[in-house]
Amino acid sequence: MQTACLRLKESLVQQNLSAENFTLIIQDCERGIIQCMEMIINMLESTNLEGVKLNTCLQDAIEILQMLSDFVKKILESMVLTCANMKLFPTTVAKIILSVFNHCKDSEHMYGEHLNKVQQVLKDLFRTCHELQVIYLMALENHFTFNVTEVDELNILLETLDLNLKIGDVAQLLDIKTMAAQWKSYTSICDKYSKHLLNRNIYNKCSKLFANLIRTNMRTALEVEEEKIALRSIKVASFGIMILLKLTNTFKDDVNNDYEIIVCLLLDIVIYDSSYLKLILEKSTEFINLVEKNVSNAFESLLAHLLLENNFLKRIIQLGSQTHTSDEEVLSKLMLVISVIKGVTLANKSQDCGDLRVNILKTLLNIIPNGHVWFNIGLEMTTHGNNKFGLFEHLLVNTLVYVSSFTTEEFSMVERILYETVLSCDSYSALFAANLWILLIRLCGKTILTNTLQCLIRIHHKLSQHNLFDSSPQKIHMTHLLRGLFENVSPDQRLAVCKQYNVLDENHFDIWIALRVSNLPNNVEGNIKKQILERICRILNNLNLGDTEQNDILIKLINLAATCSCTESNQISELFAKAWRKACPVCIQLTIGPQLNVDTLCLYKYVDALTELVRSAIIHVMSTILKTRSPPFVSVLLEQYCNLWLAHTADVINFADNPLDILSSLATENRTKILVYNVVMSNIELYNIVSEEPFYKLLSDIESRRNSILELKEELLLVSEGRFAHKCLSSKLETQEQNNFDLADIDSLFDTDGQEPASKRVKLNLNEADDLLNKLEEAASELCAMTVFSAPQRRRVSDVCNMLRNICEQ
Structure with a gap:
C-alpha cells in the first residue's frame, strides 16, 4: 500500500494540469482510497492486529485525500471545468467522500476495542475529507457546468445528485457544519438546473430523507436529558425543515410530487405545540421556547409554501376520511387542518381553488367528533396577542375568520354543511357547527339573520x-342554534315571531322552549308567564303520572316555564312545591332502580323539567330520590340539591335527611362518586364545608387521579367512543348509520306544501329472531360459566344488557 501511495504522489507531481491527466489522477485516488479501506477491514478481521500498520494505512488515506484536494485547487485556478471534459469528476470524487464518511460513521462499531488506538487519526481523516468536500462542493456549485441538453451529461448530473443525497444523509450523523455545507450546495445545484430536473423523482427522494431526519432528531430531543444533545437535535430538525422548504420551492412545478410523505411529516411536527409540550410531555419553558423558535417557525414557513399547491390541499382534505390509529394522531390532524385554515386565510387564496376551501371545512368537521379527549384534557392555545383559548374555542375562532372570507357561492355551500352537521348525532361537531353558524349570521346583517331564524324555526317545528x-x-x-340566533334579533322581530307562533299554543311549546320566553320584552313575558303558571296549577290539581298525554303536556309547560325569568312569589313557591310532591317516589309508590325503565322514564323527564325551578320546600323530595343513588337522577339533581342546601343552611336541622349524609353515601358509590367530585370542586363554598368531613378523602383520591394527565386521558377515552343511536335504528338490518333522521326526510322539510313522509319501519323475520335468541342464550350460558372479565369486557356486557332491556321495554 505504501508503494501505491508513493506512486500516486509521484504521479501528482509529474502530471501536467490538463483535463485528461486530472481524470487519471482522480481514478488513481479512488483506487487508492478503496485499497486503504479494504486493507483496514482485513486488518481488523485478523487475529494478529498491528496498531502501527493500522495507523499507517489511515495516514496513507489522509495523504491521498490531501493530495486530491490540492490538485483540485490547482485545476480550479487554471482552467474551466465542464462535464464535457471532466465527466468522472462529479461522480468519482463524490464516491470517495461517501466512502470515507461511511467509514467514519461506522468506526465505533468497526474498530471496537481498537478505537482508542486510532481515534486521533480517524479525526484527522474526517477533517481532511471534510476539506475535500468543501472544495468539491464549491467546484460543483460555482465552477463546474453541465450541459443538461445532452442526455449523457444530464444522467451524470442525476447520478451526482443521488450520490450527494447519500453524502448528506451520512454527514448529519457526523457533524452539523459538514451537513450544512452539503445541503446548502445540494439545494443550490438543484435550483440551478431545476427546469431540467422536474419529474425525476428528486423531490420525493429528498422529502423522504428529510422526513426521517426531522423525525429522528425531534424524537431524540424529546427523549434525551442532556441539554446539549437536545439543542443539537432541535437545530438539525430546524435546518432540515428549512432545506425542505427550499426544495419545495425549487420543485413546486413537479407533477410527480408525492405530498403523502410531506403531510405525514407535518402531522408529526404540528403536535409539538407549546400547550402539548407543557401539559402532556411536561417540558420546561426553556425547551418549549427553543422548539417554538426553531421548529414551529420553520414549520409555518414550509406550510405557507405548500399551501400554494392545490395538490397539497387535496391531500389535506383526505385526512377527514381516514381512520386514526391513535389519539395523538387525532390532535395532529386537528392542529394541522386549523394551521392550513389559518394559512389559507392569510394568503387570501380564493382563486383557482374550486371547492377546496369548502372541503377543508368539511374535513375539520369530520375530524372534530374524535376530539373528545383533547377538548377536555386542558390544552391552552396561545394566540399572537398572548390570549389563551381551549382547543375547541381555538378551532372555532380561526374557522370563523376563515369562512368570513368566503364568496357568496361558497357561503351557500357552508350553510348546507352546517345544517346537516347540526342535525347529525355527534355532539361536538354539531355544537361547533351551531356556534359557527350563530357567529357567522351575526356578521351578515339583520335580513339574513331574520330569514335564517324563520327557516330554522319551521324546520324545528316539523322535526x-x-x-x-x-x-x-x-x-x-x-335548541342551542335557535336560541343563539333569537337572542341576536331585534325586539321588533322577536315580537313578530311571538305573533306568528303563539306561545300558549301546544303545537308551539317546543319552539318557545328553544327560543326562551325570557327573550321577549318584559311586559309580554310577564303576561305569558302568568298564563303558563295558571295552566300548570290546573293540571297539577288533577295530575296522574300514568296519564301519558296529560303528563307530556305538563312536562312541556314546566320546561316552558323554566325559560321565563325567575321571580320570587308565594304563588310560585306553592305551585312548584306541589309539583315536587307529585314526584315523590314514596307518594306514588314507585321503585327507582339503577337504570331507567318505562315506569321511571316518565318520572325522569318530569323531574328533569322541574330542576331549574326548585325551591327549599321540596328539598326533602330530592333527598329521597338521591338516597336511591341512581346515576341518572343524581346527575340531574345533585347540583341543584347542593345549591338549595347552601341557600338554606339555617334550616338544615329541619331537613328529613342530613345533606352531608347523602353526599357521603354518594361519594362511596363507584357509579356516583365522580358526580359528587365534579359538584364539590365546582363550588368553593361547598368545597370549604365538606373539606373537613371524613368522606372528603374519597374525593381527594379522585382529584389525585385527575391531576395525572395520563389518568385523565384514560377516563376520557372510556367515553370518547360513545355515540347516540336509537334502539330502533341499531338493528343490523339498517344500512345507514349517519344519524337518526334520514337526509331525504330533511330535504322534504323545505317543501312547506308537502306531506309528512311515511315512517320507515324495520321488518322483522320471526324465525330469524328465534335463531338469534337461541344463539344468545347459548352465548350467555358460556359467559356465565366464566369468572374473570376485564374492564372493557364488563362494559361490553353492560352495553348488551342495555340493548336487550330496550327490546323488553318496547
Whole structure:
C-alpha cells in the first residue's frame, strides 16, 4: 500500500494540469482510497492486529485525500471545468467522500476495542475529507457546468445528485457544519438546473430523507436529558425543515410530487405545540421556547409554501376520511387542518381553488367528533396577542375568520354543511357547527339573520312532530342554534315571531322552549308567564303520572316555564312545591332502580323539567330520590340539591335527611362518586364545608387521579367512543348509520306544501329472531360459566344488557 501511495504522489507531481491527466489522477485516488479501506477491514478481521500498520494505512488515506484536494485547487485556478471534459469528476470524487464518511460513521462499531488506538487519526481523516468536500462542493456549485441538453451529461448530473443525497444523509450523523455545507450546495445545484430536473423523482427522494431526519432528531430531543444533545437535535430538525422548504420551492412545478410523505411529516411536527409540550410531555419553558423558535417557525414557513399547491390541499382534505390509529394522531390532524385554515386565510387564496376551501371545512368537521379527549384534557392555545383559548374555542375562532372570507357561492355551500352537521348525532361537531353558524349570521346583517331564524324555526317545528326528536341529540343542537340566533334579533322581530307562533299554543311549546320566553320584552313575558303558571296549577290539581298525554303536556309547560325569568312569589313557591310532591317516589309508590325503565322514564323527564325551578320546600323530595343513588337522577339533581342546601343552611336541622349524609353515601358509590367530585370542586363554598368531613378523602383520591394527565386521558377515552343511536335504528338490518333522521326526510322539510313522509319501519323475520335468541342464550350460558372479565369486557356486557332491556321495554 505504501508503494501505491508513493506512486500516486509521484504521479501528482509529474502530471501536467490538463483535463485528461486530472481524470487519471482522480481514478488513481479512488483506487487508492478503496485499497486503504479494504486493507483496514482485513486488518481488523485478523487475529494478529498491528496498531502501527493500522495507523499507517489511515495516514496513507489522509495523504491521498490531501493530495486530491490540492490538485483540485490547482485545476480550479487554471482552467474551466465542464462535464464535457471532466465527466468522472462529479461522480468519482463524490464516491470517495461517501466512502470515507461511511467509514467514519461506522468506526465505533468497526474498530471496537481498537478505537482508542486510532481515534486521533480517524479525526484527522474526517477533517481532511471534510476539506475535500468543501472544495468539491464549491467546484460543483460555482465552477463546474453541465450541459443538461445532452442526455449523457444530464444522467451524470442525476447520478451526482443521488450520490450527494447519500453524502448528506451520512454527514448529519457526523457533524452539523459538514451537513450544512452539503445541503446548502445540494439545494443550490438543484435550483440551478431545476427546469431540467422536474419529474425525476428528486423531490420525493429528498422529502423522504428529510422526513426521517426531522423525525429522528425531534424524537431524540424529546427523549434525551442532556441539554446539549437536545439543542443539537432541535437545530438539525430546524435546518432540515428549512432545506425542505427550499426544495419545495425549487420543485413546486413537479407533477410527480408525492405530498403523502410531506403531510405525514407535518402531522408529526404540528403536535409539538407549546400547550402539548407543557401539559402532556411536561417540558420546561426553556425547551418549549427553543422548539417554538426553531421548529414551529420553520414549520409555518414550509406550510405557507405548500399551501400554494392545490395538490397539497387535496391531500389535506383526505385526512377527514381516514381512520386514526391513535389519539395523538387525532390532535395532529386537528392542529394541522386549523394551521392550513389559518394559512389559507392569510394568503387570501380564493382563486383557482374550486371547492377546496369548502372541503377543508368539511374535513375539520369530520375530524372534530374524535376530539373528545383533547377538548377536555386542558390544552391552552396561545394566540399572537398572548390570549389563551381551549382547543375547541381555538378551532372555532380561526374557522370563523376563515369562512368570513368566503364568496357568496361558497357561503351557500357552508350553510348546507352546517345544517346537516347540526342535525347529525355527534355532539361536538354539531355544537361547533351551531356556534359557527350563530357567529357567522351575526356578521351578515339583520335580513339574513331574520330569514335564517324563520327557516330554522319551521324546520324545528316539523322535526318536533317526529316521535324520536324529543329524546334525540338533534333537539339539543337545534335548541342551542335557535336560541343563539333569537337572542341576536331585534325586539321588533322577536315580537313578530311571538305573533306568528303563539306561545300558549301546544303545537308551539317546543319552539318557545328553544327560543326562551325570557327573550321577549318584559311586559309580554310577564303576561305569558302568568298564563303558563295558571295552566300548570290546573293540571297539577288533577295530575296522574300514568296519564301519558296529560303528563307530556305538563312536562312541556314546566320546561316552558323554566325559560321565563325567575321571580320570587308565594304563588310560585306553592305551585312548584306541589309539583315536587307529585314526584315523590314514596307518594306514588314507585321503585327507582339503577337504570331507567318505562315506569321511571316518565318520572325522569318530569323531574328533569322541574330542576331549574326548585325551591327549599321540596328539598326533602330530592333527598329521597338521591338516597336511591341512581346515576341518572343524581346527575340531574345533585347540583341543584347542593345549591338549595347552601341557600338554606339555617334550616338544615329541619331537613328529613342530613345533606352531608347523602353526599357521603354518594361519594362511596363507584357509579356516583365522580358526580359528587365534579359538584364539590365546582363550588368553593361547598368545597370549604365538606373539606373537613371524613368522606372528603374519597374525593381527594379522585382529584389525585385527575391531576395525572395520563389518568385523565384514560377516563376520557372510556367515553370518547360513545355515540347516540336509537334502539330502533341499531338493528343490523339498517344500512345507514349517519344519524337518526334520514337526509331525504330533511330535504322534504323545505317543501312547506308537502306531506309528512311515511315512517320507515324495520321488518322483522320471526324465525330469524328465534335463531338469534337461541344463539344468545347459548352465548350467555358460556359467559356465565366464566369468572374473570376485564374492564372493557364488563362494559361490553353492560352495553348488551342495555340493548336487550330496550327490546323488553318496547
